[in-house]
Amino acid sequence: MPLNIPPAPAAAERSLSAALQSTTVPSPHPLFLNRGALRPVLPLPVHRLAPVLDPAVPATSRLTGWRFLLENGGRAVGAAETMLTADGWAFSHFGEGPYIASTERAVRRAEALTGSYQPRLLSIPELYMLTLWLHTDPAADPAEGAPRADDILVPLAPAPPGITADHPVRVDALLPLLADRLRIAAPAG
Structure with missing residues (x-):
């Protein structure tokens, strides 16, 4: 298997476990009412991409959290x-929506790629976009690093107009398109 899924920090796992056991944490959907049946799987570090206005400048990101899929009866809910x-x-927070199934699809497809990767999530909030980030250094510290030119991004569905969801693309190929979209989305100053 080419994916090296890093372990989540123990404190992050403990905070999730406490939330699953809590009766005071709000749930977005009735599926979450029976929290005892939910099992956290596929922990992925979530990084936020700094705005990229010039694709010639290396991209930067920062760790913002860890996302876990919640499984019930063998399926992510x-x-x-x-x-x-x-x-x-x-x-x-708890969440639901199309990114759950899209994340599962992207990870399954990534497992079939040649090479070894460390899966992460890369958020581009200015575009309402989330990608599976396949970092080419599978042994890297999951809290560190920035997207490298040879890393692969898989935009999760739904992707912004003009960006193909579920299609793996190298960072150096997607960055110019992201820079164009971010320039358009940036408020005039």
């Missing part, structure tokens, strides 16, 4: 995210 705070890891 939602997600839970933890966030990094000044005091350490804390539960952020």
